[in-house]
Amino acid sequence: MIQRTPLTLEGKMRRNYFLLSLPSFLIYSVGVLVPLLIGFYISLTDWNGFSPKMNFIGFENYSSMFTNPRFIHSMGFTVQFVIFNTIIQNALALLLALFIDSGIKAKNFFKTVVFIPCLLSPVLIGYLWSKLFGSIYPEILQSFGFGGNIKLLANPDTVLMGALIVNNWQWIGYWMLIYIAALQAVPGEMYEAAAIEGAGVFQKFIKITLPMIMPAVTVCITAITVGGFQVYDLLITLTGGGPGHASESFIMYVFNQAFASERAAFASANSMVYVLFLLAIASVQITLLKKREVQV
Incomplete structure (x- = not known):
């Protein structure tokens, strides 16, 4: 049976900081990071905003x-x-x-x-x-x-x-x-x-x-x-x-x-x-x- 080493006070604080910041990070990711990534992908295509088709054109x-x-x-x-x-x-x-x-x-x-x-x-x-x-x-x-x-x-x-x-x-x-x-x-x-x-x-x-x-x-x-x-x-x-x-x-x-x-x-x-x-x-x-x- 593997025994876990008890967390130090510093380790507990880091864990608590991570748990407290996780909801904000998830909201930030959904509201900012994900749209940025989608926007960057769209910028590499010729999509007109309405057509279901888009062709990859690189950095044109x-x-x-x-x-x-x-x-x-x-x-x-x-x-x-x-x-x-x-x-x-x-x-x-x-x-x-x-x-x-x-x-x-x-x-x-x-x-x-x-x-x-x-x-x-x-x-x-x-x-x-x-x-x-x-x-x-x-x-x-x-x-x-x-x-x-x-x-x-x-x-x-x-x-x-x-x-x-x-x-x-x-x-x-x-x-x-x-x-x-x-x-x-x-x-x-x-x-x-x-x-x-x-x-x-x-x-x-x-x-x-x-x-x-x-x-x-x-x-x-x-x-x-x-x-x-x-x-x-x-x-x-x-x-x-x-x-x-x-x-x-x-x-x-x-x-x-x-x-x-x-x-x-x-x-x-x-x-x-x-x-x-x-x-x-x-x-x-x-x-x-x-x-x-x-x-x-």
Whole structure:
């Protein structure tokens, strides 16, 4: 009869950790890993998304995607959107958080007003702002004698600006609350000691506030970046990808290729490349920002 060696405390902890994480891993596998594997297989075929037949064509979809002008334009628009959106949203959210955390009166009122747009659906916001930009604001400007046909969403050169205005209006309040929570966790004694040493407001921010809230900065920058690369529902109701394809994000481009053009395999190949691209961007961001946290 074989005698089993009793588990050590460390062995029991590892076993318990494995059992506790197993349900989450199974859910993650079914919801993420399995669809990724299926998507990769489909990307190696010529499936149109509807036919029961599919022929294996290897990496032909991957080799042809980079010569597609809409691929290049949609990726360019998305990258521009992400860069400006991440900078503007973080800067304004932090400024609002500093303003509200400074001890102003009615700060709860300001927090509520700024946060309310986060509770609305991006689809609803897209329809609302498309109406505002399309007719209401131009009429208001004309009534004040400015005249001109000022329609941000109807011009390929200004549609990016319009999309940024709407997206930032909706989400700045969310990231503002994260920054407020981080600011409130900074010990007040540190500011008192800095004041005794003669430090000014700017020096306190650079030497104390910013280093202490770097974990929140990491979360906000990474989440806003990834969210920007996934923008779809707002643009589909705000601009529909127009005028022309001027505001077609990459997610919208993939959707159109899969269903409007009936090129599901080609869309899957684009999605696989996009997933790798997002993983690389997120990894670089987290690595660089975490280094900054370690230096604090």
